[in-house]
Amino acid sequence: MKYYWILLIVISSYAQEQKFKLHVDHSDKIIKLYVDNYQYCPVTLNLSYKLQNLRLLKPNDTSYFIPARAKKILLTKLERIDNNLPANLNFDDRYFYGFKNNNRANLHYSYHLPFALGASNLVVQGPNGVLGHKDQHAVDFRMEYDSEVVAMRAGIVVQVIDTLSTVIKENSCTVKSNMLLVYHDDGTFAQYSHFKKNGIVVEVGDRVQEEQLLGYAGNVNFGSEPHMHFEVFKGLVSKKESIPISFLIDYGFKIKELENWKYYTKYY
Incomplete structure (x- = not known):
């Protein structure tokens, strides 16, 4: 019996940017998809399959957790329905940093203020702020242009x-700014946004320590003055599941959440 086999894979923009690589192994009937x-950092990959003469062995198997720097992780298995007919494998993909249901997140961690020793900066917008922090535990500090931004917590730059x-806008909303994302050992992510152009001094893959210099504040934002935006995500970054941030202020005194329009100083 002669088998007809046509395999079509759409290479996503993520794969082209070398964020991940897909592999396909197949025997006469079983096809295995690896990544x-x-x-x-760990990622979540969602695939929306478009199959011709193929079926998933697990029909609802479309969302996958992939550990950091992992090689040849089995995503799914498919089988041909009729060996006498051509078969096509096609899919759309969505790719996210992090993963759902992060039960390792340390919700009581004491974060360092993200600026230099001796500096004092004003919180111009705190958690759930009306200017852009609705349902977010984010903090915006007014900071002088070109002032130092340091790591609130140790982690890996991802x-x-x-x-x-200038900020890139879409439908009058900010979709991209100069920023960096740091992955912590408990599965959380810290986002630092609104650096000046070419103002970040660390690179993807660097392990940074608490208080390490990350870059310099800028004014790539909608505001009339330089400021920096800080936010910590529990799991999937795409879901904007930010969590309250407890900071060490003054000489190391812990405070649960910072208040709007109040200056905070760092002496530790």
Whole structure:
């Protein structure tokens, strides 16, 4: 019996950017789909399949957790329905940093203020702020242009954008700014946003320590003055599941959440 086999895979923009690589192994009937994750953090990959003469062995198997820097992780298995007919494998993909249901997140961690020793900065918008923090536990500090931004917590840098001189807008909303994303050992992520152009001094893959210099504040934002945005995500970054941040202020005194329009100083 002669078998007809046509395999079509759509290579996503993520794969083209070398964020992951897909592999396909197949025998006469069983097809196995594998992935390599080049990222320095775990990711969630969602695939929307478009199949011709193929079926998933597990029909609802479309969302996958992939560990950091993992190689040849089995995603799913498919089988041909009729060996005498051509078969096509096609899919759309969505790719996210992190994972759902992060039960390892340390919700009581004491974060360092993200600026230099001796500096004092004003919180211009706190958690659930009306200007852009609705349902977010984010903090915006007014900071002088070119002032130092330091790591609130140790982790691995997983994303860096610092080539913008203005914010990219879509439907009047901010979709991209100069920012970096740091992955922590408990599965959480810290986002630092609004660096000046070419103002980030660390690279993807760097392990940064608490208080390490990350870059310099800018004014790539909608505001009339330089400020920096800080937010910590529990799991999937795409879901914007930010969590309250407890900070150490003054000489190391812990405070649960910072208040709007109040200055905070760092002496530790």
